[in-house]
Amino acid sequence: MEATTWGWLVLGLPLLGSMIIACGWRALPGKSAGWIGVGAIGLAFVCSLGALLALLDQPAEGRQLTDSLWDYASAAGLEIELQILVDPLSVFMCLVVTGVSTLIHLYSLAYMESDAGYRRFFSYLNFFVFSMLLLILAGNFVILIVGWAFVGFASYALISFWYRRRSATGAGIKAFVINVVGDVGLVLAAFLVVRELGTLDFLESFEAARESFTTNDGVVIAICCLLLVGAFAKSAQIPFHTWLPDAMEGPTPVSALIHAATMVTAGVYLIARMFPFFELAPTAADISAFIGLATVIVAATIALVVTDLKRIIAYSTMSQIGYMVVGVSIGAYTAGLFHLMTHAFFKALLFMAAGSVIAAMANRQNIDLMGGFRRAMPFTSVTILIGALALAGFPGFSGFFSKDEILVYAAERGGMYWIFAIGGYLAAFLTAFYAFRIGFRVVYGEPVKEARELEHGQLAHGEPENPATGEREDTDVGFPGPEHHIAERAWPMRGAMAVLALLAVVGGLIQIPGVNHVLESFFAGTFEESELFHIVPSAGAAWAGLAAGALMAFAGIALAYLCYLRSPGITARLQQRFSRAHRFLFRKWYFDELQNALVYRPMVALGRFSNAVFERFVVNGIVDGASGVIRGAGSVVRGAQSGFVRAYALLLIGGFAALGLYFLVVAS
C-alpha cells in the first residue's frame, strides 16, 4: 500500500476507537472499552510501521508525499484541502506517538480499572492520540491548526478528568487558556503566511518562502515569532509554562502521555517542521534557542526543591523540552528529535513508576513522605532507577547519546552557540542531581510505614482525599476510584513499563557517533534543503562531548548520593541557610504571581468594568435605545389609530388632495 494510505489509516483508527467507545459506552462490558482503546492505538502503530516501510521504498529524494481526501474549502483564492503530509519527520513522530501511546493505554487498563469514568477515559485518550496524529500528519496550516486546537481540548478534558475536584478543573482551564493564547499566535502566523505567500500548503509555502523572503526579512521574523508563541504555549516554555505543573492534577497515565511524550513535544515538532522559515529568520531562531535555554535552567532549578513527586517529573519534562527546543532552533534537527524520542521513553517510564509509587502511598504524592521501597516494590524500584539513569545521561543509556548530541552540535556551530553548550552541561549536572533525588529518595533509605506494610503484602489504604489540599472526597464518578493499583500486582502495568525500560536502555543505540547514523540518514528526506542539517560534528568532537556529559552525570549522581544517602541532614541545613533562595525556587521563580499580576488581575478588572459600565450603559443603552426608539415610533403611529371614522375620512381626502396636487405639479 502507499505510504499515504497507511497515513490515513494511522489517523482513522484512533478516531474510530474513540467514537466507538464514546457512542457505545453503555453496551461495552467490563474492561472492553480499554481493550478497544489499546487495540485502536496498537493497530495505528502497526500502520505507522507500514507507512515507514512504504516510505523507505521510495527513493531518498522523493520521500515527502502528500495526499488529500477532499477539498476542505475553496474561497477567496485559497485552495484548502484535507491533506496529510507523509515524510520522514511525520512518520517518525507517528511511530513515537503511537508506540508510546499503546504502552500507556496498556498501563491505563490496570491503573484506571476501578475508576468510575473508565470508558470516558479511554475515549478521551484515543481522541487525544487522534488529534496529535492529525497535528503531526497535517499537510497544510489549516489542518495543523485544527489538530492543534483538538489537542488543546483533549488536554483540557484529560487534565480535568476528575472533574469534581476544584483543583483539577482549575488546572484544566489554566492549561486551556494558555493553549488558546498559543493558538492565536499560530493562527496569526498562518494569516501572515497566506498574505505574503498566497498558499497554506506546507511544501508550497516552503518553496515560496525561499523565493520571496530575504534572510531576516521583518515578515519572516514576525511569522516565526508568532509560531514560537504557539510552540511555547504547547511545549510549556517560558513564559507560557505555568500550566504544566498544575496539569499534574490529571491521572498519571495522562501525565505520562500528554505531558511527557506527546503533546508537549508538539512545539518541538512545529519548529522542526517550519525549519525553512526559521532558517530564513536566524534572529527568531536565536530567540527561540535562548528561551529554550532559559527554560532548561529555570525548570532544572525548580525541580531541585519542589516536593510533589509528579511535579518534579513535570519540571524535568519542561527542562528536557527546553533541550529539544534549543536543539531544533540551532539546527540540530536530528539530535533534537532523537532526544524527543528517548525522552518519551524514559519520561513515560518515570511517570508510570511514579504512578505505581503514589498508589502504594495511598494517593499521596509528597516525596518527603516516601522512602525505602526497594524491598516492597522491586519492579517499580528497578524501573525508577533505569528511568533516572537515562534522564541523567548515564553512559550507555538512551539519554546519554541524545542529550549530549545537541550540546556537541552547539559547540560545533561555535561562536555565540557556546553559551548553549555550557548552559546545557550545567543543567545536565542539575538534571542528574534531581533525577537521583527521586531515585535515592524513593528507592533507598529507611522504608516508610507504607513500604513496611507492603513488604508484608498489605497495600496502604487511606481515606480518599485530594492530595494537594487534603480535603475529603468520595470515589464516585468525577473522582479517582477506590482502589489503587501498583505495578507489582497488575500485569498490564508491568508489561508496559518493561517495554519502556528496555527502550530507555537500548533506544540510544541507533545513533552512536562514528558508528551508525540511522536517524540522520532517515531525516535527510525531510531536511535535505537545510544548510544547518548538514553540519555534522566529527566523531572525535562528538565523543568528547559525550565524555563531558558523562562527567556531569557522575557528578550529579555523586552529589545526590551525598545529600540523600550519606548525610541526609545536609539538605535540611542548606534549606535553612539559603531560605530566601529556597523560597524563590520553591515558589517557582514567582512566575505564577507574575502572571497573576500582569494578566489575570487586569483581565478580571476589565471584566468587571465591562460589566458595570460598558454593558450597562453602552450596550444596554444601544439595545434599549433602539427598542425604545421603535416603541416610541410605534406609539406615535398608534396615535393615528384613533378609531374615529371622520379622522380616517380626513386622511383619505387629504391624501386625495395631495395626490391631485402632485399630478397638477407634474403636468405643468
Place this chain on the structure above:
Amino acid sequence: MDTTWYLVLSALLFAVGAGGVLVRRSPLVILLCLELMLNAGNLALVAFSRSTGTEDGQVFALVVMVVAACEVVVGLGLIVAMFRRRVPLDVDQIRGLRG
C-alpha cells in the same frame, strides 16, 4: 354654456359634499353628504356625455343612481339597526377600529 362651467360646478358640489362628510357627526347627515358627492359625479358624467355627443355618460349616470340607491338602502338599514340597539347615533362614539 361651455362644458367647463358644468365641470367646475360639479367640482364645487363635490367639495361641499366632502366637507360635509368630514364635519358632521350624525350618520344620517353623512349619508346625505355622500349623496351630494355622488350627484356631483353624475353631473360631470352627463356634462361629458353632452360634450362628446354620445349617451354612454348618461347610462353611466343611471347606473350610478342605481348604486347610490343600493348604498342608501344598506346605510339606512344600518342606521335603523343602530337605533334599535340603542347605539347612540354619533360616528364619534363608534370606535371599534381603535388601536
Place this chain on the structure above:
Amino acid sequence: MEAVAFFAGALGALGGAVAVISLRNPFYSVLALIVHLISLAGLFLILHAEFIAAAQIVVYAGAVMVLYLFVTAYVGQAEEPIWEPIPGQRLLAPLLAAALFIEISVAVIGTGLKAIDSQGPTIEAGFGSPGSIGELLLERFLVVFEAASMLLLIAAVGAIVLAGQKRKGKPDDSGTPASEAEEVAA
C-alpha cells in the same frame, strides 16, 4: 337663455348642498337635499339628458328621499354635540375641501382637452330620450344592466337582514350601548 337656466339651476344646487351640510336638524337637511336634486334635474334637462332628469326626480328625489324621510322620522333628531373630539378636524376639513375644489378646477380649466371649451357637437333629436337610452342598455351595456339588477336584489336582501328583527326571541335592546357598538362595528 340657456345661461339663465344654468345659473338658476346652479344656484339651487349649490344652495341646497350648503344647506345640507350646515342645517342642524337632519329633517331639514333631507329637505334641502331634495331641493338640490331637483335643481340638478333641471341642469340635466339643459344638457339634453331628459331620461336621466326624469329618473333623477322619480327615483332619486321621489323614492330615495322619501326613504330618507321615513328613517329620519323614525330615528328622530339627535342634537349634535358642539365639542369636537378630533383635534384639527374643524380646521382642516374646510381647508381640504377647498383644496380639493381648487385642484379639480385648475385641472379642468387648464386642461388640454379641446372639447371642453365648447358646448359640444350638434345634437340630433332623440339624444337622451328614453328610447336611445333603452337601446344602449339592452345592446351595448347589457351586462352592466344585469349586474345593476343583481346589485339591487342584493341590496334589498341586505336591508332586510340588517334591519330585521332577531329571530330567536332575543330582545333587541340588550347590553350597554358600548358593547352594542362593538357588535355593530364587528
